Amino acid sequence: MNKINIFNEIVEILNNDYAGYSAKKHLNQPEKYHITNEMTDEEFVKTVQSYLLDFNDGHLYFNKSDAATTNRGFKVRRYENSLYVTEVTKDSRFKLGDKIIKIDDLTINEFANKHLKLLEDHIHERQYWNVGLQNADKILLVRDNDELIFHLKNYEWESYIPTFTFKQIDAKTTYLKIESFADAEPIQKLLQEHSLEITQSSNLIIDVRINHGGNDTFYFPLLDYIFDKNISFQDLFEDDETMYTNYTKRNCDLWLEELKEYLKQNLDESTERLIQEEIKMVEKNYDKGMTLVPEDTDHMICGKNKPKNIYVLSDVFCGSSGETFVSNVKKSSKVTVVGRPTMGIMDYFNVITVHFDNYEFDYSISKMHEKYHYNQTGVVPDIYIPWTPEQIEHDLDLQYVLNLINK
Known part of the structure; x- marks a missing residue:
């Protein structure tokens, strides 16, 4: 083609x-x-x-699809008019905390103005500088008061493996780190292995500061710990908090493929039933075009009194289903969200892929009612903590939460 x-x-x-x-x-x-x-x-x-x-x-x-995606071998984040190295993946010339002050002889602000479309946001801590650096050749950085010039290199991306972690911080506080909702089994396994510790704790911290999304259904088992009473999932939404799906023939065919792929995972009975219901919905509305889809998911959240307090850590690297998770758990009186607003890509969702020989195109087939759009802002936390370079060495978000707990 x-x-x-x-x-x-x-x-x-x-x-x-x-x-x-x-x-x-x-x-x-x-x-x-x-x-x-x-x-x-x-x-x-x-x-x-x-x-x-x-x-x-x-x-x-x-x-x-068959091209090797490249990256610069390190990751950065902007603070004021500098970039700071936050992670070194491949290029060992760089060190955590290196302060980049110029790119291709331009100040960070000048480079940002030139490539703002790629960076996608005016707000510094929300800009995609790891994408922006793909359009750069050399950088000037400061390390230990010395100025160093580096010409940038390309490295192949390695397959990303999301992290699913449980930690017992102390006798009254547990911690979960969940970097994806693309697979049901890791979350089910995490909760099966540590349910007792979680329910015996007074405080649960859920870290989704990095979360690459997936399927909302796969985070449903977490909701039992987050709400303190039994409630139907559909009752979490306002009457006008509706979604629409564009049930064109192309969309239905591709979405059915996606849903049937989900069924190949090792799913619990409840999750499998919800996906089967979604398949029936698509078949019912096949080729009907844009259609109002009322929230009629009949999943029952079996709330628990403990943990008494839930703290959710969020950031701009939390996207897609990670964002709906943050948005939905904010509806629980037990929850406090701490950190920075989420990515802001959920006004349009249910993503499908079209394959053109060796090219792939992703787009969304569903949208939220415009009253509930938040792509411009992301899901805003209850307690905002700005990102600063100090975060590279010290987890200020987690420390803030632990201070709250100790009070």
Whole structure:
């Protein structure tokens, strides 16, 4: 399939199948982008991705499936007019806390203004600088009062393995770190192995500061610990807190494929039943187009009195289903969310993938009622703690929560 035809089909999907086709119509300007069959794969992916960035929707994504995705071998975060190395993955020339003050002879602010579209936000701690650095050649950094110049290198991404961790912090406080809701089994296993410790503690800290999302259904077992009474999941929502799904033929076929893939996982009976219900819903509305979908999930949350207090740690690296988790648990009187707002990509959700030979295009088929959109802000925490370079050495969010508990 040639590049012009692929681009034209993506435009067609965004005009008809994408959940935001109507609301984002004024941003959909394919005529601004020139596609040729002769352009390189890299040029093609960058051009299409630039077109998608116009929609301000983090669930729109295009890539070459058989290409090795590269990164710079380290990760950074912005504070004021500098970048700080927060993680070193491959490039051992860098050290935690290195302070980057110039990129390609531009100040951080100048580089940000030039590449703001890639960074996707004006707010410093929400900018995607690990993406921005892909468009840089050299950096000037400060280490131990010395200024050093480095030319950047590329490294292949390694497969990401999410972390699922339990810790007993002390006799009255337990801690869960959950970096994904893409698989049900790790969460089920974590709760099966540590249910007793959790229910015997007064405080539970759930860390989703890094969470790459997945399927909302897979975090349902956590809700029993988070709410203090029995309540139906659908009763957590206001009457007008509704969602819509664009049940076009293409969307139904692809979404059914996704749901049937979920059923191949090792699921508990309740989770499997919920996915089967979703399959029936798709089959019922097949090829009906944009349709109001009332929240009728009949999952019953079996609330527990203990832990008495739930603290959820959030950050901009918590996206997709991680965000709906934060949003929904805020409806419990036991919960306090601490940290920074989430990523902000859940106005449009239920992501499916179209395969064009060796290219892949992701887009959403469902959307929330506009009254409940929060892509511009993310889900806002109850207690905001700004990110500073001190976080590299000291977990200020966790320490804040522990201080609250000790009071």
